Amino acid sequence: MLLRTENISLNIGGLQILRDLNLEIAEGKITSIIGPNGAGKTTLFNVITGRMSPTRGQVWFKDKNIVGLSPFRIARLGIARSFQITNIFERMSVFENVCIAAQTNFPYRSSIFSQVSKDVATSRKAEEILELIGLEQMKNRRARELSHGDQRRLEMGMSLAIEPVFLMLDEPTSGMSPAETAATIDLIRSVGEKVTICLIEHKMNLVMTVSDKLIVLNLGGKITEGSPEEVASDERVQKIYLGTA
Amino acid sequence: MADSDVGGRTVSNRRLIEAAILLVLVLLPLGSGRLFSDFYIALTLRILIFGILMLGFDLLAGYCGLVSFGHAMFFGTGAYVAALSWRYLSDSVWVGMLLGLGLNAVIGYVLGLLVVRTRTVYFIFLTFAFSQFFFVTANSWRLIGGTDGLTGIPAPTLVPGISLGDRIPFYYFSLGMLTIAYWVARRIVNSHFGRVLRGIHQNEERVKFLGYNSPLLIRRVFLISGLFGSVSGTLMACFQPFVPPSYYHLSLSGEFVMMGLLGGMGTLVGPLMGTAIVIFLGDFLSTWLKEAWMLCLGGLYVVCVLFSPEGLTEIISKLSATRLLSKLFGRGDRHTSGN
Ligand SMILES: Nc1ncnc2c1ncn2[C@@H]1O[C@H](COP(=O)(O)OP(=O)(O)OP(=O)(O)O)[C@@H](O)[C@H]1O
Ligand SMILES: [Mg+2]
Numbered sequence: 243m244l245l246r247t248e249n250i251s252l253n254i255g256g257l258q259i260l261r262d263l264n265l266e267i268a269e270g271k272i273t274s275i276i277g278p279n280g281a282g283k284t285t286l287f288n289v290i291t292g293r294m295s296p297t298r299g300q301v302w303f304k305d306k307n308i309v310g311l312s313p314f315r316i317a318r319l320g321i322a323r324s325f326q327i328t329n330i331f332e333r334m335s336v337f338e339n340v341c342i343a344a345q346t347n348f349p350y351r352s353s354i355f356s357q358v359s360k361d362v363a364t365s366r367k368a369e370e371i372l373e374l375i376g377l378e379q380m381k382n383r384r385a386r387e388l389s390h391g392d393q394r395r396l397e398m399g400m401s402l403a404i405e406p407v408f409l410m411l412d413e414p415t416s417g418m419s420p421a422e423t424a425a426t427i428d429l430i431r432s433v434g435e436k437v438t439i440c441l442i443e444h445k446m447n448l449v450m451t452v453s454d455k456l457i458v459l460n461l462g463g464k465i466t467e468g469s470p471e472e473v474a475s476d477e478r479v480q481k482i483y484l485g486t487a
Numbered sequence: 488m489a490d491s492d493v494g495g496r497t498v499s500n501r502r503l504i505e506a507a508i509l510l511v512l513v514l515l516p517l518g519s520g521r522l523f524s525d526f527y528i529a530l531t532l533r534i535l536i537f538g539i540l541m542l543g544f545d546l547l548a549g550y551c552g553l554v555s556f557g558h559a560m561f562f563g564t565g566a567y568v569a570a571l572s573w574r575y576l577s578d579s580v581w582v583g584m585l586l587g588l589g590l591n592a593v594i595g596y597v598l599g600l601l602v603v604r605t606r607t608v609y610f611i612f613l614t615f616a617f618s619q620f621f622f623v624t625a626n627s628w629r630l631i632g633g634t635d636g637l638t639g640i641p642a643p644t645l646v647p648g649i650s651l652g653d654r655i656p657f658y659y660f661s662l663g664m665l666t667i668a669y670w671v672a673r674r675i676v677n678s679h680f681g682r683v684l685r686g687i688h689q690n691e692e693r694v695k696f697l698g699y700n701s702p703l704l705i706r707r708v709f710l711i712s713g714l715f716g717s718v719s720g721t722l723m724a725c726f727q728p729f730v731p732p733s734y735y736h737l738s739l740s741g742e743f744v745m746m747g748l749l750g751g752m753g754t755l756v757g758p759l760m761g762t763a764i765v766i767f768l769g770d771f772l773s774t775w776l777k778e779a780w781m782l783c784l785g786g787l788y789v790v791c792v793l794f795s796p797e798g799l800t801e802i803i804s805k806l807s808a809t810r811l812l813s814k815l816f817g818r819g820d821r822h823t824s825g826n
Contacts, residue, residue, distance in 0.1 A: 291696065293696075312695070312700075313695045313696050314695045314696075314697075314698050314699055314700050314701070317695070317696055317697060317698035318698045322696075322697075323696060329690065329692065329693050329696075330690070330693065331685075331686055331689045331690055331693065332689065332690075333689055334685065334686075334689065338682070341682065342682055342683065342686050342694075342697065343697050345679050345682070346697055346698045346699070350679055351679055351683075351698075351699070352679055352680050352683050352699060352704055353678060353679050353680055354674075354675055354678050354680045354681075354707075354711075355674075355678065356678055356679050357674065357677050357678060358677055358678065358679055358681075358682055359677060361679070400693075400697065404697055404698060
């Protein structure tokens with residue numbers, strides 16, 4: 243197990259947003275988290291990445307309890323995430339967006355004495371990522387000038403550029419055209435060969451084809467989990483989720 | 488488009504103009520007394536001195552997005568410490584400067600731990616509150632002159648035999664310091680640290696989730712920024728042989744903010760232009776308008792904001808007649824790689 247949550251609960255103002263979640267993410271697999279709007283999927287990501295602290299419970303990453311660590315420490319352990327609402331550096335160029343992520347791989351990542359113009363290693367890594375996400379043509383454009391779909395790909399590229407062990411993607415294809423979605427699925431698949439991925443998705447066809455395992459949440463609790471086939475045939479899931487989709 | 492220019496052309500153009508401006512400043516004293524009165528050298532000196540502080544101010548406010556309303560505390564401390572050391576310890580300018588830097592490093596470190604918890608308006612309030620504390624202390628502490636401040640400060644020497652009380656050596660010393668400060672600031676802006684600073688300005692949360700300890704980096708830039716202010720204060724204690732408590736005053740901190748906003752922050756060159764404008768204009772207007780000149784400055788500021796929220800550098804870069812200048816002030820380095 244790469245990551246395991248143990249009885250994670252989160253209460254905010256009397257509302258129970260997450261209920262006793264016991265989840266396991268297997269190394270090298272693509273795990274998808276599905277569930278209706280407001281099920282607590284994004285909140286679960288926030289708890290794992292240190293953006294929110296759970297009221298109870300532990301998150302074990304490689305046998306280390308990461309609850310209470312600040313987001314930057316968790317990121318340095320190799321956990322990268324993208325956000326449901328695109329979160330990039332809008333006034334920087336696309337290239338710079340990737341560079342600021344890529345330079346974290348080097349000891350001089352925030353050094354005052356090193357000059358970015360002489361940093362071939364970061365530039366090379368950034369070029370590699372841009373090619374992977376298909377934005378090399380857009381390199382010098384400002385990030386905010388990109389289309390919505392390209393911005394989502396850029397954000398995924400930034401998460402990849404920090405060379406994570408564990409990649410968490412919150413609805414990476416939301417708002418994308420069918421063609422963009424298809425390209426992103428291919429990208430997730432190819433990245434998934436090297437990196438453990440956890441995906442939040444609403445598009446069922448995507449989830450069914452790409453995932454090794456599904457976890458279904460509703461009202462903050464786990465309904466069921468298993469292979470895509472098992473979950474698809476589960477009555478409770480059909481009732482709360484697939485039935486409405 | 489200067490915006491996303493990461494190539495070498497813009498940089499080499501900027502180097503050219505930087506060299507030209509430096510050359511003019513180097514030659515300026517030759518015209519003094521012939522082409523114009525010595526008074527203009529004094530005015531230019533004030534620009535050089537405050538310019539050093541403004542470079543540091545820009546690293547913090549322009550690049551990292553944290554506007555300090557208390558930068559006078561570093562300036563005042565740099566001035567007081569240097570003045571005291573020249574009177575009681577040694578007449579070497581370096582001793583005073585290093586002691587000022589040392590104390591300001593401590594202040595920057597300690598206060599950094601506190602201000603780093605705040606952002607935006609709260610950052611402004613907190614930095615203001617701290618500098619007010621320094622003002623009240625200096626104003627009431629007899630040992631350092633109280634309300635009168637320190638007077639009759641001996642002129643320091645650059646090396647034994649060269650007194651900085653003489654106008655020409657002091658002018659070149661100040662110009663040298665500004666040049667070094669500019670070079671250092673430019674290097675910081677173009678460092679990996681500088682890139683992350685711009686990231687913090689635009690989206691601190693993203694920076695954190697990429698694995699950067701942003702509070703630590705903010706503390707670092709706060710301290711560095713204070714060191715620029717310290718050098719500036721030390722030079723001022725050398726320029727005018729008295730150090731009043733008003734060096735800590737809110738109105739001075741406010742003037743720094745004004746200089747930065749006028750010139751356009753996040754460009755290094757912008758705040759230097761803002762400094763020149765406030766000092767030149769302040770001098771001319773205050774002879775005619777007395778107290779009301781600040782009002783004019785305020786008016787100019789409003790015009791700037793209306794036409795360009797990014798200050799004069801942006802207005803200039805918009806005018807096609809000043810293409811050359813636009814290369815220099817191109818906003819490229821603010822948003823992209825800089826170089
Ligand atoms: N900071 C917060 N304070 C109060 N309530 C919150 C907070 N964050 C989330 N919630 C609530 O928790 C519930 C789960 O939200 P969450 O964003 O995790 O859902 P989600 O499964 O990601 O939904 P979607 O598919 O719409 O993105 C929602 O009812 C939301 O209103
Ligand atoms: Mg969500």
